[in-house]
Amino acid sequence: MRCLLSAPWVLPVEGSPIRDGALLVADGRIEAVGARASLRDAAPDALEEAFPGAVLLPGLVNVHTHLELSGLSGTLPQGRGFLPWLLALVERKRFLDAAWYRASVREGIGALLRAGITCVGEVTSAGVSPPLLRESGLRGVIYWEVLGPDAAEAEAIASKTATALADLTALLRGSLLTVGLSPHALYSTTPPLRAALKRLRDLGLWPAAIHAAESREEVELIREGAGPLWEGLLKPLGVPQPKAHGIGPLALLEAEGWLTPGTVVIHAAQAEAADAARLARTGTAVACCPRSNAALGVGSPPLAALHRAGVRLGMGTDSLASVPSLSLWDEARAARHLSPERSPRDWLRMLTLGGAEVLGFADRIGSFAPGKEADCIAVRVPEGEAPERALLETGSEEAVCFAMVGGRVLLDARAAVEKAHGR
Numbered sequence: 001m002r003c004l005l006s007a008p009w010v011l012p013v014e015g016s017p018i019r020d021g022a023l024l025v026a027d028g029r030i031e032a033v034g035a036r037a038s039l040r041d042a043a044p045d046a047l048e049e050a051f052p053g054a055v056l057l058p059g060l061v062n063v064h065t066h067l068e069l070s071g072l073s074g075t076l077p078q079g080r081g082f083l084p085w086l087l088a089l090v091e092r093k094r095f096l097d098a099a100w101y102r103a104s105v106r107e108g109i110g111a112l113l114r115a116g117i118t119c120v121g122e123v124t125s126a127g128v129s130p131p132l133l134r135e136s137g138l139r140g141v142i143y144w145e146v147l148g149p150d151a152a153e154a155e156a157i158a159s160k161t162a163t164a165l166a167d168l169t170a171l172l173r174g175s176l177l178t179v180g181l182s183p184h185a186l187y188s189t190t191p192p193l194r195a196a197l198k199r200l201r202d203l204g205l206w207p208a209a210i211h212a213a214e215s216r217e218e219v220e221l222i223r224e225g226a227g228p229l230w231e232g233l234l235k236p237l238g239v240p241q242p243k244a245h246g247i248g249p250l251a252l253l254e255a256e257g258w259l260t261p262g263t264v265v266i267h268a269a270q271a272e273a274a275d276a277a278r279l280a281r282t283g284t285a286v287a288c289c290p291r292s293n294a295a296l297g298v299g300s301p302p303l304a305a306l307h308r309a310g311v312r313l314g315m316g317t318d319s320l321a322s323v324p325s326l327s328l329w330d331e332a333r334a335a336r337h338l339s340p341e342r343s344p345r346d347w348l349r350m351l352t353l354g355g356a357e358v359l360g361f362a363d364r365i366g367s368f369a370p371g372k373e374a375d376c377i378a379v380r381v382p383e384g385e386a387p388e389r390a391l392l393e394t395g396s397e398e399a400v401c402f403a404m405v406g407g408r409v410l411l412d413a414r415a416a417v418e419k420a421h422g423r
Helices: 036-042 067-072 082-093 098-114 129-136 151-172 191-204 216-224 228-237 249-255 273-282 290-296 303-309 328-338 344-359 387-394 414-420
Strands: 002-010 018-026 029-035 047-050 054-058 060-065 117-124 139-146 177-183 208-212 263-267 285-288 313-315 376-380 400-405 408-412
Touching (some): 018 054, 029 036, 054 344, 054 387, 060 098, 060 263, 060 285, 060 344, 067 082, 067 129, 098 129, 117 129, 117 344, 129 139, 129 151, 139 151, 151 177, 151 191, 208 249, 216 228, 216 249, 273 303, 285 303, 303 313, 303 328, 313 328, 313 344, 328 344, 328 387, 344 387, 376 414
Parallel strands (some): 002 047, 002 054, 060 117, 139 177, 263 285
Antiparallel strands (some): 018 029, 054 376, 400 408
16 A cells, blocks of 8 residues: 655655655655655555654664663763773673563663664674564664684684574564674684684675774774783683784774675774775775763764765664663764764764665665655654754654654654644
8 A cells, every 4th residue: 555654844865855745655665755745646545644743754773782781771880981881791791681681672672763763783692682673673784793702712603603693594584684793892802713703704795793993992902912901801711812913903804804895893983094094995884883982981983084084984872781872863962073064964864874874775775765665754843943953953762753664664653742742
């Protein structure tokens, strides 16, 4: 059945806002986008859903989450640096069971939808989020996370990873979710393990996501083979002291062949000018999570430099273990001072089509164009304001009133939102 979604404003992303616009959807895909009057005349049989006082735009893309950690909100130390937070996380995870993780993922999924996020780059370490995300109807990439700081275990871990990826592929078949591989970070994996995972990645053509250039401690460990991450994390685990590579994390990843168009570097808060050029040259994307970086005191992603270099950028929230919400509206407002030259339209592109480009979905979602899949949201905004600026300034969980993924309605909170706005 065809349906017509109409609103005072429609934001195609690749084009100017359309006043009194509409989206014509058929069989889960966009058939047309334009002025409501024209589409109403062209499709008189279409069932119309109107969103007064709202803006229609593509669903937001959160390129980096750990939904399995949602239940840790407010429980880990912040403002004391990266290592104390990391050690507390490792300790807390020792006592978490499957039931806890399931409740945590459900909490995270609900938060994503309420914030208008319809596509996600999820990293799973417990293996709990994949079936729940499939059940939710959300779109995205689920990256299987791999850790292994002991080189002697590299081949065994790689073998288990191959089995896990095959099982995950079977689980997600027929859904809107795809499978990826995530060597967690350079400090939590070894060169032999990353080499084995690289062979596995090349064999399966898996997209990859790697936490890299996140903290000063990480940079010191990779360059010098020493520092707080060695003394406080790896040495107490009995791990042999790592090699001093004499180069930074992103240079090392390039040397190992990980920087490719199919790879997402998570954070890059310590990226320098040469790194921005390196990422652009290799076609590697970056998941920017500035609120998490600020909470852990690791610095800020150089958004302006990355943008000037032409790096593909998407916005992620990371987990509720380090940020107070999974809202990209909150993330964008926190990030705007890092790249003040960017316009509201630029930021909205980063939250939608930019994120889709990072995760490899830009041919299917991220903008309104005929033939693309119908992932869209409706967000209530103050009347009389420019829609793009209004979204960035007032977008919130309380303002999102509708979410559709592939033509399937996952959230309809119009009554609640209108009541909250006194209508």
